[in-house]
Amino acid sequence: MSGNTFGTLFTLTTFGESHGVALGGVVDGCPPGLPVTEALIQKELDRRKPGQGGPAATARKEPDAVRLLSGVFEGQTTGTPIGFVIENTDQRSRDYSKIKDIYRPGHADVTFDAKFGQRDYRGGGRSSGRETVARVAGGAIAQELLRTAGIHVQAGSIELGGIPAAGRDFGGALARPFFSADADAVAAWEDRVQQVKAEGDTVGGVVEIRASGVPAGLGEPVFDKLDARLAYALMGVGAVKAVEIGSGRQAARMLGSENNDQMTPDGSVSNNAGGILGGISSGEEIVVRVTVKPIPSIAKEQRTINSKGQAVTITVGGRHDICAIPRIVPVLRAMTLLTLADLLLLQRRMGK
Amino acid sequence: MSGNTFGTLFTLTTFGESHGVALGGVVDGCPPGLPVTEALIQKELDRRKPGQGGPAATARKEPDAVRLLSGVFEGQTTGTPIGFVIENTDQRSRDYSKIKDIYRPGHADVTFDAKFGQRDYRGGGRSSGRETVARVAGGAIAQELLRTAGIHVQAGSIELGGIPAAGRDFGGALARPFFSADADAVAAWEDRVQQVKAEGDTVGGVVEIRASGVPAGLGEPVFDKLDARLAYALMGVGAVKAVEIGSGRQAARMLGSENNDQMTPDGSVSNNAGGILGGISSGEEIVVRVTVKPIPSIAKEQRTINSKGQAVTITVGGRHDICAIPRIVPVLRAMTLLTLADLLLLQRRMGK
């Protein structure tokens, strides 16, 4: 209830700072009998490693090796909580004086201090994107549960630096630079990243997530609608500024006759609902889009304040990403997996 | 945990179907000593009444009279749960055979049946927009708590039927047709509604919500970020297809240097963050935008299926709204009030 546990029945509790001893988590409520191994989780973690997803990524190297501590016996989940840790191996001493007392624009420095009266300022601490490693590990376990129900989740980037992708091939996305949903978009995106990097600036983008095989009936009216839970899950990832379901932002400009998905015995003729009606999955593909803001750490000089409220300027150097897109895609996918796993178990209470 | 309770410390549990005996709710966790009366709640309920907000509204007349049952003594909250009911007075016998076995496109008929194996089909039952009356009542109580903390929430429509409003005057919005944030937009919107109505169609729009006076520090990293909780709260309102924070959807096309809000001793020079950094309020104004889809009940003939999965056509007549905008504005405002009240109480655990 203090913000570090996600879910109702299939829950993930996470902990860890970017430069602390370790990050990790506990998955509780996972049914027994699922094949879960360190290798299976590691495979997902490797996708969000620095260096994956093309030239937008930072040079920082973290092995991010996961270690399972409990809840798995003889290669299968037992139904008891699954504890795991990822040690922080790259904690070499550094000079943090620049951000210890100066609030970086677009960062959580100022708000963590306001909330807690203090913070672990090394590399962002708990507000670092590094926190998401535990989400990805939890999502890998959720994926095994969903697999038994025939549910599959794909994700890919569809816009970067203002350049939209034309195609939608989510099946191949995880193998492409930027986890792009369109192979043809990659070259332009790489150019854009190099150009912006040279300017000491950063870019944002858009990620789309698709879930297929979701049975009709997931989602709890009225507050825990499937779309509400997805919006909560995805907006809770750092850097996300918008969440859209199906026709999303476009729905404001459509007529009812355009936006309605007429139905036939063979399925809906369109999917503006994004697979969700009244907050409950309809059996159609779930479609969600997420807007990712540009990385706030830029090399350009910016005006800001220090912890005494005085005006200063800051230039954030270091080995930072130009775009969050490649690294955030596995995280958004993981949050979708966790959300669906939870709602799947909730629906089972119906006894069907 | 089954979707009808909202919040952690300041909670609202709701019940009721559109054509059942009554709708109502229970607010739990409200601190004692707040001045809460039926009149105070009624004032907010009257804003979402049919007939408010201009020509887009339905002709159905519901007094929506709230009755307080508990938790208030001698005009003040006591700290015990506040129960309330709104009786359904307009339940005259009607012919529901058309929607009993036929799934209306864009409605939750098909998914409620899939989830529960049955549904109260009269007027949408629990999936009816009428469910939101209890949210507005709960929001009115939350507002009294927030008032003591100097927090104020305003909301208004900024786009309708594809026509954006130029101005932003949220202070006057509740007094205008469509709860418009711009008096100059009203005439064009009225024309648009009349035109679409004549075509037997419906329109959507965009609502913006502003919260001022929010102290820095609200929101719980990592999963219960303020923006995540707002997204959950607002996406959980029927007809909402997108939620944006601050620069929102535009952030995808901005450079880091554009999207970052540089800070000075006098405050931020921009507010692309929408008042939230790292999921925690910064003290700046909270800015959220919500996309509302066009009403799915249209007079035009549509293809659909019945409960046996057979192809049929449907024409939804009756006294339906053309646009959800006027009636949804008080609801979105209420959900924002409930979210902030909950996070305000959560932050108090810090003992500050």
Next chain:
Amino acid sequence: MSGNTFGTLFTLTTFGESHGVALGGVVDGCPPGLPVTEALIQKELDRRKPGQGGPAATARKEPDAVRLLSGVFEGQTTGTPIGFVIENTDQRSRDYSKIKDIYRPGHADVTFDAKFGQRDYRGGGRSSGRETVARVAGGAIAQELLRTAGIHVQAGSIELGGIPAAGRDFGGALARPFFSADADAVAAWEDRVQQVKAEGDTVGGVVEIRASGVPAGLGEPVFDKLDARLAYALMGVGAVKAVEIGSGRQAARMLGSENNDQMTPDGSVSNNAGGILGGISSGEEIVVRVTVKPIPSIAKEQRTINSKGQAVTITVGGRHDICAIPRIVPVLRAMTLLTLADLLLLQRRMGK
């Protein structure tokens, strides 16, 4: 999370003060298709009515008529929240000045004031035993769910005023004075009550609850053990001072070889575990005992303090019970039903 919602999946939220407008509640998470009617709930409510259960009961007459507001359609639950109210009809004007500013010994007057800074002092307000009417209504609905799973809960008093009952016939308990588990104990208990009443004093007792047909597997290690959840549920009823499972308090004096229930292919040879091992139901009968303190409202003069902290004396007259036993039995039974219903739904997530 503020104490007025019970359960995780099958939840009951209650509201209401003893002399407010109405008491009531919301059952959320109840599966669809259960036959629930006002008559069915009324039958259980009538068992806790003043006048039931013999001469220990107060003379106050409340019809306690329940009204269903939602969640039931054509005689069956729909899966949506079930709202209900019981109006307070016996609110005649009275003189509460005696307890408005004076704290009754053994009552919650002093602690409600300490917690909330104020209270609805009429008849105890929210701390009144009358609050339990909503628990009994919720339990009646839970009972319908459990019935479909073959689970039955019985309860009866086994000790009153220091006089233990020799027999154990829970099947007949609800039809006997004091809801006694032993017809032969009734006469002695009636004598005891009359004697104590004449002295202006009150008595306590012990209630035993038995649940049969509970399948093995209910209860969630480690914190949400079945026995932990039962202890929580029952200790949360006013006047309860002890909860015992199986051999209970006696286990402290037994050897391991005596307390262990040896197992055979035909079942356990004893049931000191009370049907629970490691916090999980074993398939044996669940056995729980609850100690109920004597009613604190006595006619004898007592020393106490007023709200200014000054020494005063008090004599609590009025139409009070001599023993809580008869009225508390249906309440303890209801809490057991609610607990089992919740854990039954939780176990269903296993997909079995």
Next chain:
Amino acid sequence: MSGNTFGTLFTLTTFGESHGVALGGVVDGCPPGLPVTEALIQKELDRRKPGQGGPAATARKEPDAVRLLSGVFEGQTTGTPIGFVIENTDQRSRDYSKIKDIYRPGHADVTFDAKFGQRDYRGGGRSSGRETVARVAGGAIAQELLRTAGIHVQAGSIELGGIPAAGRDFGGALARPFFSADADAVAAWEDRVQQVKAEGDTVGGVVEIRASGVPAGLGEPVFDKLDARLAYALMGVGAVKAVEIGSGRQAARMLGSENNDQMTPDGSVSNNAGGILGGISSGEEIVVRVTVKPIPSIAKEQRTINSKGQAVTITVGGRHDICAIPRIVPVLRAMTLLTLADLLLLQRRMGK
């Protein structure tokens, strides 16, 4: 919600099996600025180590060295989740064939299999008392929070093997064998343990917990009463069969005039309420008693069944405790600390 997270605002999530890789937990919601170190937690862990508390303890040696992974920076809590692990160092290969397929009487073997369809049978797995190491670690952190509020919790054994202690000196209990509340009782208890051990049997006992300095106002009516939460917390510890508050089991035999605590300006003249009225702390000392059953692992031959349901006999040898008392005292104390810390933070929402 699957049983491995305790609390609402100050939460502890635990994981780990007795012979898995490690046990551990996550404390979430702990306010910032508290002095928390590994040494501070280790001190509490050492109290539940095998070998502590006199001759009733097993010979198994576990260093139980705690390692803090997050949430503490420069010696102080930061307000972010505190992750910790205790590695299992004593996992030497052993022959578990005896308990792999045979259900030990009085143990959770049979119910874990019934619930999950499988279990980690090595040394009891998740049902092992070893699970409690994470509770004690969490309790040590809770203690630091309570210390800032002037709340202190003591615990000691008051009965063992049927022999009650006459004295009550909880201040010295942690330094005595069996954590006895009475130095004079120790010799008789040691004799009793040696005698029972020679017979291949085991004994139970009673532990009393006292909390002083608890401000009036903690506890949430109606379901989350302080006594209900304590009963839940303590009954959730393995081997506990009864929980009593204040006069407890004796209340059944007392008159109202005896059980009521009359009040004076200098405090109550007795404390049969155990410091709790109407589920809310009164400011008096909190008094709770817990009955602990005899250890079910006995050397005597017992009848039982195997996983095929066939009749077999079992003799449980090995290095087992004779009485759970010494090791369970720090665990019961920890659960009380966790409960009070949670309710303390909950009460802070009142803004006082």
